[in-house]
Amino acid sequence: MTTAAPDDRSTVAARGQPTDTPASTTGAVVELDHVTKRYGPPGTPPAVNELSLTIPAGEICVLVGPSGCGKTTTMKMINRLVEPTSGRLTIDGRDVMQLSPVDLRRQIGYVIQQVGLFPHMTVGDNTGVVPRLLRWPEARIRERVEELLDLVGLEAAAYRDRYPSELSGGERQRVGVARALAADPPVMLMDEPFGAVDPIRRDRLQNEFLRLQSRVRKTIVFVTHDVDEAIKMADRIAILQRGGILAQYATPDAILSHPANEFVERFVGADRGLKRLSLARVRDLELIRPVLVRAGADRTDARRELQASAIGFALLVDDGGRPLGWIRDTDVDEQGPIDPEQATPGASLIEPETTLRDALSTMLASSVQLGAVVDQNERVVGLISVDQISEVLQSGLLPGKTDATG
Amino acid sequence: MPPGEPLLRPDWVVNNLDVIGERLAEHLGMTATAVGVGFVISFVLALLIRRRRALHATVVGAAGILYAIPSLALFAFLIPFTGISFVTAEIALVSYTLLILVRNILLGLDSVPPDVLEAADGMGYTSRQRLWRVELPIALPIIVAGLRIATVTTIGLVTVTSLIGQGGLGYLIVVAGINAFFPTAIYVGALLSVALAVAADALLLAVQRRLTPWSAARGETS
Numbered sequence: 001m002t003t004a005a006p007d008d009r010s011t012v013a014a015r016g017q018p019t020d021t022p023a024s025t026t027g028a029v030v031e032l033d034h035v036t037k038r039y040g041p042p043g044t045p046p047a048v049n050e051l052s053l054t055i056p057a058g059e060i061c062v063l064v065g066p067s068g069c070g071k072t073t074t075m076k077m078i079n080r081l082v083e084p085t086s087g088r089l090t091i092d093g094r095d096v097m098q099l100s101p102v103d104l105r106r107q108i109g110y111v112i113q114q115v116g117l118f119p120h121m122t123v124g125d126n127t128g129v130v131p132r133l134l135r136w137p138e139a140r141i142r143e144r145v146e147e148l149l150d151l152v153g154l155e156a157a158a159y160r161d162r163y164p165s166e167l168s169g170g171e172r173q174r175v176g177v178a179r180a181l182a183a184d185p186p187v188m189l190m191d192e193p194f195g196a197v198d199p200i201r202r203d204r205l206q207n208e209f210l211r212l213q214s215r216v217r218k219t220i221v222f223v224t225h226d227v228d229e230a231i232k233m234a235d236r237i238a239i240l241q242r243g244g245i246l247a248q249y250a251t252p253d254a255i256l257s258h259p260a261n262e263f264v265e266r267f268v269g270a271d272r273g274l275k276r277l278s279l280a281r282v283r284d285l286e287l288i289r290p291v292l293v294r295a296g297a298d299r300t301d302a303r304r305e306l307q308a309s310a311i312g313f314a315l316l317v318d319d320g321g322r323p324l325g326w327i328r329d330t331d332v333d334e335q336g337p338i339d340p341e342q343a344t345p346g347a348s349l350i351e352p353e354t355t356l357r358d359a360l361s362t363m364l365a366s367s368v369q370l371g372a373v374v375d376q377n378e379r380v381v382g383l384i385s386v387d388q389i390s391e392v393l394q395s396g397l398l399p400g401k402t403d404a405t406g
Numbered sequence: 407m408p409p410g411e412p413l414l415r416p417d418w419v420v421n422n423l424d425v426i427g428e429r430l431a432e433h434l435g436m437t438a439t440a441v442g443v444g445f446v447i448s449f450v451l452a453l454l455i456r457r458r459r460a461l462h463a464t465v466v467g468a469a470g471i472l473y474a475i476p477s478l479a480l481f482a483f484l485i486p487f488t489g490i491s492f493v494t495a496e497i498a499l500v501s502y503t504l505l506i507l508v509r510n511i512l513l514g515l516d517s518v519p520p521d522v523l524e525a526a527d528g529m530g531y532t533s534r535q536r537l538w539r540v541e542l543p544i545a546l547p548i549i550v551a552g553l554r555i556a557t558v559t560t561i562g563l564v565t566v567t568s569l570i571g572q573g574g575l576g577y578l579i580v581v582a583g584i585n586a587f588f589p590t591a592i593y594v595g596a597l598l599s600v601a602l603a604v605a606a607d608a609l610l611l612a613v614q615r616r617l618t619p620w621s622a623a624r625g626e627t628s
Contacts, residue, residue, distance in 0.1 A: 081527060105530035116525025120543040120620045129529050163620040179529070189528075 027058035027219030028092035028186035030078060035087030037073050037244070046085070047073045048244030055236070057092075057186075058217040062234035064224055065267070070244030071223045075189050078221060079108045091187055106130055109180030109188035109218070113195040115172045117164040123149070123175050124160035130183040148178040151215075153208065170201045177209065181216065190222045194229070206232060227268055231256070231275055239264050253279050257396055273393050274357060280392070282359050283352035284400030287373055287382025290315050293327065295340040303332050311383070313368055316343040321379035323347040323372040347372045350384065360389045415590045426578065430598055433574025436567070437560045437606070440496055444503030444556060451504070452511035462512075469505040477502075477566050485570070495567035502563060503556040510552025514545025547621050550614035554607050561603040565595070575599045 030053075037048040048070040055061040063071040076082040077089060080101040089096045096104055117126050125132075127148055128141040136144070146156040152174040164172055173193065180188055193209075194202045210233065213220065224230055230237050231252045239247045239255065241263050248260035256276040259265040269275065291305045291314040302314050306329045314332065316324045325343030332338075348362045350371040363371045369386040392399060419426070455461045480498045488494040518541050526540045542549075565576030573580065578595030582588060615622060 079528060081524070102530045102532050105528055110525065110528030112521060112524060112528070114519075114521035116519070116521035116523075116528075118522060118525070118540060118544075119519075120540075120546075120618065122620075133530055133535070165620065 026186065026217040027056075029057050029090075030055040030061075030187055030219055030221065031088075031090045031093075032074070032077075033088040033090070035074070035077060035089060036085050037070070037077060037082060038085045045243055046070075048077070048084075050087070051240075051244060051246055053238055053246070053249060055219055055221065057219050059235035060213060060220040060222055060233055061236045061238060062222045062224060062230040063238050063240060064227060064230040065240035065247075066242065067225065068242050069240035071225075071240050072191055074240070074244065075191060075221050075223050078187070078189055079105045079110060081105075106133055106183060107185050107187070109182075109185045111176050111180045111188065111190040111193045113192040115164075115176040115196075117172055117175055117179070119164050122161050122163060123154070123167070124156075126164065126175055127178045127182055129179060134183055144182060145178075148181055149175075151181070151212065152178045154178070169197050170205060173197060173205060174208075177212070181218075185218070187219045187221070190220060192224055193222070195224070195226075202229075209233075228275070228278075231278060239267060241267075253398060274360075276398065277357035277360060277389065277392070278355040280356045280398045280400055281352065282350055282354045282356065282371075282373055282384060284398075285356070285384055285388055285392075286399075287384060288370075288388075290372070290380055290383045292317050292321070292380065293338050294319070296337045299332050299336060299338060302327075302338065303329070306332065311370070311385070313370060315347060315372060315380060315383070316340060317380060320377070323349065323374070323378075323380050326368045326370070344368060349374050349378065352381075356389055356392065359384060360386065363389075413589050414593055418590050419594060426594060426598070429573075429575050429577050429595075430602070432572075433561070433564050433576075433599065433602060436492075436495065436499065436564045436572065436574055437557060437602075440499035440560050440564075441503055441553065441557050443496070444500045444507055444560075445553065447500065448504055448507035448511055451508050452515065455508075455512060456515060466505070466508060469508055472501040473505040475501075477563060478569070481567075481570050490570045492572055494570055495564075495572040498567070499560055499563055503560060506556045506559070507552050510555075511545070511549050514548035514552075515541055517548055518544045543618070546618050547614060550610055554610045557606050557610060558603045561599060561606060565599055575602070 032051055032053045035048060035051045036046050038044055038046045051070075051074060053061070063074055065071050073082050077084045078091075078096065080096060084097075091108075118129070121129070124142075124145050127145045131141045131144055145160065149156040149159055154171065154174055159167075159171070159175075164175070167175065173196075176193070180190075194205050197205060206229070222230075222233055224233075234252050236249065237252055237255050238249045241247045247267075248255055248264045250258075250260075253276065255264065256268060256272045256279070259268060259272070265272070288311060289309065291302065291309055291311070293302045293314045293316055295316065295318075306312070306314055312329050313326045314329070316327055316338070318324055324340065325345040325347055327338070327343050331342045344367060346366065347368070348366045348371045350359050350362060350373050352373060352375075354362075359371055363369050363384075363386050371384045372380050373382045373384060375381050451465050455465055477498055480501065481494060484494045484497055488497065522540065522544065523536070526536045531540065564572075564574050565579055567573045568576030568580040575595040575598050578591045579599075583590075583592030583595060
């Protein structure tokens with residue numbers, strides 16, 4: 001169990017020492033070439049039909065579509081949980097049919113919706129399953145498990161010896177991801193991995209996973225039926241329609257701005273323009289210079305500044321530069337010091353990382369259609385307006401994106 | 407019962423401790439043999455059924471018929487072939503364990519959640535590794551539950567084999583007790599048989615708890 005055969009050791013070494021994270025294996029190119037899967041005899045309608053896709057190394061490719069579109073079947077053909085009827089699937093040029101299914105699967109991470117943790121194994125043993133199957137030495141497995149739990153945000157000392165039944169849904173999902181990453185596979189398959197957690201926790205797990213992916217750079221095939229999740233997670237989206245026919249394969253932006261056909265248009269929804277706004281962030285916009293006033297400051301200065309800027313509102317801030325409320329330019333007519341009572345309280349606070357879509361809904365919910373963009377200390381760094389975002393919608397050009405075609 | 411004979415004669419018990427001990431050991435041995443052999447046969451049958459589901463009805467049906475045959479009738483059938491012997495007794499005892507054990511082994515294996523099986527395949531377990539490292543450990547509590555029922559039942563049935571010259575504690579009850587109109591032997595045999603059943607059941611449960619700490623963890627949180 002603990003002694004590895006010499007050739008095992010060399011493969012293990014080639015996969016990169018687990019102690020130095022930057023040297024870990026990054027993604028491999030996954031290619032599907034005219035892949036067809038038919039569950040019945042020849043002549044029956046195929047579940048996946050002549051599907052060709054090239055997934056570049058290190059990217060997240062989301063397979064999305066209505067139920068019965070063959071997205072899960074497509075994913076499972078990559079690790080041969082489903083055998084293709086015809087066509088070729090390769091990982092870094094190697095035909096998956098040339099490898100034994102067991103060897104192939106040990107080189108591919110696998111995460112499923114119900115997580116499927118082994119209930120009779122501790123978190124540590126669950127995480128170390130694949131290294132153990134690959135006969136890594138025990139000391140190395142222990143080290144790797146610790147590193148992985150840390151990577152997914154679970155403190156090894158506190159979690160290693162617990163059983164899955166003692167974890168929350170979110171914690172189980174993280175262990176599932178750690179287990180899939182254990183042998184440092186170049187490719188990961190994820191089947192609706194966040195489908196079973198509530199929306200708030202799902203959003204957090206998605207963000208966490210994206211941060212993790214920016215470090216590990218695996219090639220990820222991700223299946224979901226949720227368009228919003230696809231747009232959020234994907235570098236590339238493959239939209240499948242019933243019968244396993246590829247409707248469009250492109251970047252989220254290209255799919256939202258140029259849907260290939262009516263099916264894609266309907267599938268992504270009538271609000272695709274709005275959805276596209278979640279692809280850009282507030283920091284990508286050119287911020288408007290705010291007119292900042294403090295309580296007790298002289299009105300004449302404020303008036304002069306307001307006339308110059310033409311946004312119609314001054315932002316009342318406290319001594320730390322934190323916004324308190326808006327003051328309409330018409331209220332700054334008289335002479336004398338600024339009266340904080342005149343301010344409309346509750347300026348919408350927007351972070352530079354906020355998506356344009358979320359920023360828009362925040363601004364629309366407040367009486368003043370402006371947003372105060374603040375830094376970590378809630379100090380105002382600039383303003384954005386609803387007009388700026390509707391300009392983006394009208395022009396079709398997303399700020400911060402160089403190409404819309406992908 | 408002869409007039410004036412007391413229900414329990416402690417002096418007899420004290421004087422015959424060696425005989426009682428011998429019969430107790432014999433009882434234990436016959437039970438262990440029956441449950442052990444029965445388990446091996448049931449395990450193989452259960453694995454065969456898992457491979458070919460069509461066998462399920464046949465095997466469980468046959469085990470059910472065996473289970474329904476009265477023990478006395480079964481002895482009568484077997485004596486022409488295997489005589490009045492230990493083998494005859496064990497064939498009968500083993501037959502009675504099969505239904506319970508096959509059913510519980512299958513129930514246990516079927517209790518493994520499908521997502522766990524899918525994950526095991528996806529991780530790259532071979533089918534044999536999956537069986538031994540994933541399915542059987544998860545099935546263990548239900549399999550042991552079957553073993554407990556089979557063991558308690560067998561301990562009771564062993565006494566009946568005294569009719570064909572075996573019987574363990576049954577010898578005390580039937581030969582030394584009923585046939586000789588001697589209540590003390592009946593009480594000693596019956597009480598020890600019950601005590602043995604209770605002890606064996608508790609021991610198996612303790613072993614199962616030891617082997618499946620995770621199932622206790624589940625109980626605590628949910």
